[in-house]
Amino acid sequence: MDVDARKRLPLFPIGIVQRLTGLSARQIRYYEQHELVHPARSEGNQRLFSFVDVERLLEVRTLLDEGLNMAGVKARLAKRQNRRRSDSAELTDEQVYQHIRQGLLEPRTPSGVSEFQGDLFRFYRKH
Amino acid sequence: MDVDARKRLPLFPIGIVQRLTGLSARQIRYYEQHELVHPARSEGNQRLFSFVDVERLLEVRTLLDEGLNMAGVKARLAKRQNRRRSDSAELTDEQVYQHIRQGLLEPRTPSGVSEFQGDLFRFYRKH
DNA sequence: CAGGCCATGTCAGGTTTCCTTACATAAGCC
DNA sequence: GGCTTATGTAAGGAAACCTGACATGGCCTG
Structure with a gap:
């Protein structure tokens, strides 16, 4: 996204x-x-x-x-x-909300604790 | 900031x-x-x-x-x-708001039209 | 200078969103 | 069965927002 x-x-x-x-x-x-x-x-x-x-x-x-x-x-x-x-492709707002909600279901650190690298983070940090 | x-x-x-x-x-x-x-x-x-x-x-x-x-x-x-x-240094919320408000009082393009590089932009783009 | 227009302030009345508190309930556990 | 825990839901009230209308100061312009 x-x-x-x-x-x-x-x-x-x-x-x-x-x-x-x-x-x-x-x-x-x-x-x-x-x-x-x-x-x-x-x-x-x-x-x-x-x-x-x-x-x-x-x-x-x-x-x-x-x-x-x-x-x-x-x-x-x-x-x-x-x-x-x-x-490029248009997304509905609801789709974006959904995507953000799933943000933390992504990669984790070895410790199993999220490192805040979900999609929301890209609001202010261009990974 | x-x-x-x-x-x-x-x-x-x-x-x-x-x-x-x-x-x-x-x-x-x-x-x-x-x-x-x-x-x-x-x-x-x-x-x-x-x-x-x-x-x-x-x-x-x-x-x-x-x-x-x-x-x-x-x-x-x-x-x-x-x-x-x-x-590092702590800022009050009001200070941050103020800083954002002044975001577009910064450098411009030669055309004189802002290029959206104010501080607010850093919410989602790490310049 | 009188008259207009433009951008903004302010107020009123109504609607939406949010607040706290309290009670209800399904699921898991001893 | 009887707890505890996480969540739903409803009630009553307050905050924030909505639109519409009127007021006003600053600026043109005839």
């Missing part, structure tokens, strides 16, 4: 994203309204943000600081978009 | 952790009660789990599958604990 699938996994409620980005909930929702981010939703309709979403919000904030308006930011981000989109 | 600080950052509510681990909320709280995990709490007393917590829960699940009981799991995990605990 590539890193992208994990980066796109819906993980954070808006409250955490506020702390990660320094943006207010109002700002985040406003940016979504203007299609600068597209967080997933829980069954109960609550926003769930991925790492990609958070990164994007950090970029939005930077571009706004530079004096761009909503449309300007959107255009800037759209450009980048073209340099990506070269993904 | 080392990776550990990010791994310990309180990020996930229990609902997400359920999906990441395949455990029920009841199980997760029960394990906490038996001191197998120690999630942080929000101001409103809601549990907030870090990557370390999630990894730990995945381990707990594995060990339980192997037939250990609460005490057994705790003992096993305690052993590993001794191999760690060689950390």
